[in-house]
Amino acid sequence: MAIDLRNHKLDRAFDHIDVSGGGEIEREDLLGLGARILVGFGESPTSATGSRLVDGFDGIWTELAPASDARISREEFHAAMVSAFVEGDRFDPVFRPAVEAVAALCDTDRDGQVGPGEFRVMLNAFGTAYDDVDEAFDRLDQNGDGSLSVDELVEAARQYYTGDDPHARGNWLFGPL
Template sequence: MLGAMASDFQRRKISRVFGAMDADHDGYLTESDFRALTARWLDLRGTDAGTPEGERLAAIMMGWWATLDEAAGRGGKVTLDQVLGVVDELPKMPGAVTGTAAAMFEAVDENGDGVISAAEYHRMIEAWGGDTPGGGVFAHLDLDGDGRLSRDEFTGHWYEFWAGDDPAAPGSWVFGRV
């Protein structure tokens, strides 16, 4: 069964993100959920899909949907267990995770300065989760304390979140405290 290997911790953290992404709360991720997520994110940025920034963000998010749908068998609906099944395979394909991290870094780095500020990061969290979690999430991720996330910091955290199973890893906080 897909997802059977996921630990309780992995199930908890992935379930939280899955629930936030499931815009219509039907228990599946679909293309329309990713379109809704993209629209929420663009709205928080004060722009829309007709701008170059909006087109870029939409392309990244819809590309992520296409990858997820393909990994789950191209059914157009992806269940939590299918996502967990994909997560189980991620440690065997680190390039897929770091590729997704690179795309997400580009999406989050609104001003293109090569780092993610706390404000940029909080907009991503708010778009994905509907709110900004407290508890110093950004500070927990900003390992060197310079007030920004480098591409390497973000990529490492992204990998820890999606492919890792360590509750103590800073990357486990990518979408807030689990």
């Protein structure tokens, strides 16, 4: 069951990137996800915050497919994600900076927190259904203060992309599974 849950979450993550539904992704597809987030927040990819996001997504791609012109299938994506971020030690040096960059972009008022409206803009870029966003936010808000800290978002991403606990809050990162 744990492997099935992880595979389901990784399938969903692959689909966030493979918006054309072609069954393979390349670097530009992952950067396209980053571009959707940037557009949602009206941020330029060349600004400090935008560059940080692009660099973070580039780092993830390099971990998944060292050849920058590579195309990877769903199965290769699963294997690379598990190798690097579940079984490997690459989450903190590679994935965490990308999550922190997304959180910094979402924190439009620079208060160190991501509020419900900011969270909604982010999830819109990932294709989450509008009606699922509020419940996802509430489930991720560990301390119930009405906002998500960077640490809460990083932990949610860790649980989502690497975890196999069916009760983990991070499973709600993009709405119900």
